[in-house]
Amino acid sequence: MGTLDGKVAFVTGAARGQGRAHAARLAREGADILALDVCGPLPDVSYDHATPEDLKETARLVEAEGRRVLTAECDVRDFGTMREFVAGGVTELGRLDVVVANAGICTPLPWDEVTPAVFANTLDINVTGVWNTVMASAHHLAGAGGGSIILISSAAGLKVQPFMVHYTTSKFAVTGMAKAFAVELAKDHIRVNSVHPTAVNTPMGTGTIQDVLGRAIEANPRPGAMFTNILPVEAIESEDVADTVAFLASDASKFITAHALAVDAGSTQY
Numbered sequence: 001m002g003t004l005d006g007k008v009a010f011v012t013g014a015a016r017g018q019g020r021a022h023a024a025r026l027a028r029e030g031a032d033i034l035a036l037d038v039c040g041p042l043p044d045v046s047y048d049h050a051t052p053e054d055l056k057e058t059a060r061l062v063e064a065e066g067r068r069v070l071t072a073e074c075d076v077r078d079f080g081t082m083r084e085f086v087a088g089g090v091t092e093l094g095r096l097d098v099v100v101a102n103a104g105i106c107t108p109l110p111w112d113e114v115t116p117a118v119f120a121n122t123l124d125i126n127v128t129g130v131w132n133t134v135m136a137s138a139h140h141l142a143g144a145g146g147g148s149i150i151l152i153s154s155a156a157g158l159k160v161q162p163f164m165v166h167y168t169t170s171k172f173a174v175t176g177m178a179k180a181f182a183v184e185l186a187k188d189h190i191r192v193n194s195v196h197p198t199a200v201n202t203p204m205g206t207g208t209i210q211d212v213l214g215r216a217i218e219a220n221p222r223p224g225a226m227f228t229n230i231l232p233v234e235a236i237e238s239e240d241v242a243d244t245v246a247f248l249a250s251d252a253s254k255f256i257t258a259h260a261l262a263v264d265a266g267s268t269q270y
């Protein structure tokens, strides 16, 4: 018996990385899954983009757990299409109980190389995209008698991560958004929390990111130490974050709301 038997969960950015791990983990706990991802190019990023095949693989992993899955190739910036997908999913799967707003981009740059377009793109995806996700789904949770909304922020949403003013700005906004939604949605028995991973081994950490950060630290070494974890690990795995997401999705956390939960190996306290 799983902690989410009979429930339905909606995960954005589900094609790969952490989103795939969340979809598979919530399915293992008994939930049917609505899995959404743009599956295509994203602005400013240097790492390879997710593909339709990636999203199909996530669906396969959910089905391997014996659960149903519906997928959509959709950008979280496209509120209308996302709202239709969620509404159609609720009609087909019967309800919605859990939302994981996970889709995001990360494009580190020293402060004076961040252009207006780079700043706007990050805010559009990482903040407005998360707001769109909640707005497309919260009333379905209310209709099911309550539920759990989990916003994926970052260690950069609790403590500055250097050489990414735009990303840090966006992730602090997500931290605040979780608390703000938690206050108003509590009357419908909906909990809203944010999750704050340290560096996670996913495709997001590939491309030129390490080179850009390396050069920025060389030119301005002091802030480089801000990435340090307390525990002796450089990065964690997607499944480690999925453990935290599964906890927040379940009744084991039924009195936890408006909380910022760091799965960060201690980095935000370092």
Ligand SMILES: NC(=O)c1ccc[n+]([C@@H]2O[C@H](COP(=O)([O-])OP(=O)(O)OC[C@H]3O[C@@H](n4cnc5c(N)ncnc54)[C@H](O)[C@@H]3O)[C@@H](O)[C@H]2O)c1
Residues within 6 Å of the ligand: 012, 013, 014, 015, 016, 017, 018, 019, 036, 037, 038, 039, 040, 042, 049, 050, 074, 075, 076, 077, 102, 103, 104, 105, 106, 125, 129, 152, 153, 154, 155, 196, 197, 198, 199, 200, 201, 202, 203, 204, 205
């Ligand atoms: N990897 C890390 O070190 C790390 C650390 C802390 C927080 N995070 C956050 O975790 C979340 C997941 O990141 P990840 O590491 O799995 O990265 P990832 O790039 O492997 O996966 C992100 C997924 O989101 C999708 N996505 C991005 N923008 C989208 C959009 N506009 N519409 C729909 N789908 C979109 C991508 O296609 C991709 O499949 C992000 O919000 C990220 O900011 C990552």
